[in-house]
Amino acid sequence: MDLLLDVLDQQLIDKHGRKSGKVDGIAIELREGKPPRVAYLDMGTDVLARRLSPRLERWLQRWRARIGREVVPFQVPWSKVKKVHLTVDADIDAVKEPGYHIERWLAEHVIGPIPGSQISHEDKQR
């Protein structure tokens, strides 16, 4: 397996088969006298911003601090990763992870209250 080719920027799937974000970053742990190992998958807009430029990340964090939002990092321990093939499948429940708060907030306050938001057509696959 090649971390950069097969894991980074891959679709993360949780244990319920839910698409739970992309693998935005990979954290490697350097250990004295031993080979480095993958610690966790690092997810979220901060990581994306950092990959473009560290300055963008600082700017994003300052802006967040100003509106008073605390950021809980969304990290998936490597030990939870079950399968890497086409997608990265991890033994987590995305709904309980910090990355889910925007989705939950939108579902409860914006999308949910609109009539018809519960109508599903999932049985109508052609």
Place this chain on the structure above:
Amino acid sequence: MKNVLKVALGVLTGIGGFLDVGAIATSAEAGAVFGPRLLWVVAFGTLCIIFLVEMAGRLAAVSKHTLADALRERFGWKYFVIPFSCEVVVDLLVLAAEIGGVCLALQFVTGISYRWFAIPVALLLWLLIWLGSFAFVEDATSILGLVTLAFVVGAIKMRPDWHSVAAGFVPSAPAHDGPHYWYIALSIIGAIISPYLIYFYSSGAVEDGWSVKELRVNRVVATIGMGFGSVVAMGVMICAATTLLPAGIGMDDYAQAPLMLSRALGMWGFYLFAAALGVACFGACIEITLELAYLNAQTFGWNWGENVAPKKNARFAAIYTGAVLVAACITIVAGDPLKLTLFTMALTVTVLPLLLLPMIMLMNDRKFLGKHRNGWISNTMGVVIVVTVIVLAIFAIPLQILGG
């Protein structure tokens, strides 16, 4: 039998997806100013989009990845963020232009200024996506899209000079008005090679659960579907060439545009023109709106799907809801829908290489496509497409200033 049905639906989708405000406006403008001389550009653009759509469908069927998924994965966030952001901006503008097209059709029929229709049209658009299933949305736009065949009927009934029509398929440089000629040629390419169509098609293939078994269907659908759409666009150009050009009416005076069909079909022609314009643009609106939501969801890895209840993929639903609102506001503020259309087509061309070059590279990637990688025909065409769009992208801005 099931495959026949799939092909039929795909072909209809092709007509619906291919023909939008851009294709109608650029073809009509070309016909009104240069007669059928730019037909070769439509033919060339069609050949390109057939290959590109086939590739997007093949990628989805073989790798189960949509184009956006695969591009981010293969080229990384740091690269993909560029075509992604460009695409979002261009799509919002194109959506605004398409909404403008629907509103213009309503203006023709009612006489009330198009601006008043932007919000109602946006609401109807949103409602269909909010409540409908993917199959419903796809089939409804496809079947309604058949009304655009009126342009083919109109073109034939106008008894064009078939010799000059045939001559239009031979690439030629104009004797006069060079910059304007090339500007329209470039806009036609921008209108036909729509990135939204490519992204939408690949997402649709995944929504419909395509697998390797669908590869043949994919090839037929891409060819016949896009080919049919192209014939309609050519019909538009010939209609304009036989009605607007002799009357000396340019497209700047778009209030005269219904003449394109009313000359051949009388009062029915007038209403058919409005209906064809409205339906084609509305179909495109649905595709672009959904595509914006797909693109964002696939880039950031959210749950997505038109069949899932909005509450279950709230971010996906929020994106299309927001996109419709923003685009409707752009329609109202931007003024002249025709100018907006031509401008967005040129803008599309400018950002095309950012998508198409990596896409062709991706189509040669063993990891994604295995033995279904591009063969030499697709790769030759791929090189032709990429070189063409790079040249066009370089000239897009200068030509817009000189000829737009």
